[in-house]
Amino acid sequence: MYFFQGLVYLALSCFHGHYHKLERTENIVIIGGGPAAHTAAIYAARAELNPVLYEGVAAGGQLITTTHIENFPGFPEEISGPALMEKMKKQSEKFGTRIVSENVIGIETHRGNNGLTLYTVHTATQSVKTRTVVVATGASAKRTDIPGTGDNELWNRGVSACTICDGSLPMFRNKIVFVIGGGDSAMEEALFLTKFASAVYIVHRRDTLRASKIMQSRAKNNRKIKILFSSVVTEAHGKDHLDAVTVRNLKNNTTEKHGASGLFFAIGHTPNTAFLPEEIQRDDTGYVLVEKGSTKTTMDGIFCAGDAHDKKWRQAITAAGTGCMAALEAERYLEETK
Ligand SMILES: Cc1cc2nc3c(=O)[nH]c(=O)nc-3n(C[C@H](O)[C@H](O)[C@H](O)COP(=O)(O)OP(=O)(O)OC[C@H]3O[C@@H](n4cnc5c(N)ncnc54)[C@H](O)[C@@H]3O)c2cc1C
Structure with missing residues (x-):
């Protein structure tokens, strides 16, 4: 270098x-x-x-x-x-x-x-x-290349990389949102989102979280948070705004489409x-x-x-x-x- x-x-x-x-x-x-x-x-x-x-x-x-x-x-x-x-x-x-x-x-x-x-x-x-x-x-902000999340797609129309900035916007209030990540910041961002969203799904590709024990237990004990282990978001759907995401389970290779108004990258x-x-x-x-x-x-x-x-x-x-x-x-x- x-x-x-x-x-x-x-x-x-x-x-x-x-x-x-x-x-x-x-x-x-x-x-x-x-x-x-x-x-x-x-x-x-x-x-x-x-x-x-x-x-x-x-x-x-x-x-x-x-x-x-x-x-x-x-x-x-x-x-x-x-x-x-x-x-x-x-x-x-x-x-x-x-x-x-x-x-x-x-x-x-x-x-x-x-x-x-x-x-x-x-x-x-x-x-x-x-x-x-x-x-x-x-x-x-790191993002992964998920179809539908690009700058000319649903980025900024339900897809974001900043929960503190965007989490309280009306478009996410009392709605279902997804967070991608498994570290401390993903837990922190998911917890922050529970103040506004009706449910927060954390999608993490491994079967254990990287987050510290304390952050893990805070997230796991929050009744609004659900963690989807060994899973990845494979597509974001919506016309003018995000309305669903497809999640693939890496263990059994099944996919499921979930209604969602928000998708937040929290991968650093x-x-x-x-x-x-x-x-x-x-x-x-x-x-x-x-x-x-x-x-x-x-x-x-x-x-x-x-x-x-x-x-x-x-x-x-x-x-x-x-x-x-x-x-x-x-x-x-x-x-x-x-
Ligand atoms: C989607 C999103 C929404 C956000 N919303 C909010 C919000 O609502 N409120 C809020 O307070 N914060 C928000 N943030 C956070 C905020 O944008 C950042 O905290 C802030 O922009 C950081 O400012 P900065 O000047 O340090 O760097 P940046 O804004 O990252 O700017 C870096 C600049 O450095 C330049 N640069 C980089 N490398 C070089 C180089 N080698 N030579 C010359 N120039 C270079 C780039 O061209 C760029 O202009 C948001 C962030 C994101 C991603």
């Missing part, structure tokens, strides 16, 4: 022929295009740090895939994900953020004249030198952090490790905000909150190392 990154840098240096000649050093480069990145950009731009923001190929981030946001303060009538992200982007640009729609493929470290670490952020077509970096590249998330240098420490699932109560990573001048480090809360408002922290911490770092 790192050998590959090295080759990419070398190729970029030769191709552009300007890597060692980068004259200008930016104050701050923000990587990401979701709520964390845009909040960091708004704060950094208002502090006259003149940020550059690489929004990546999935501009707007995870919220782009959702239609109803009822829990972001300031929008009592609810707002769609794309509309909210459009507003955030507009606000970043209003204060002068320079937005580039490219993915960052690597970050290189080198020493400045004064002994401070500087960074060069590379995309496939450009390189920019900077004193600080905010990593706000988020995470991707993958943080978008593979492109980061190895000096930025991550946990064994790839989440960036930050100092407690801070957005500081293990590299001076590199901060991390949003779902790229937060595997617990994973909400737009918490991502925005840590985006604000990252920009303020970067500003302070720039001040202290001037």
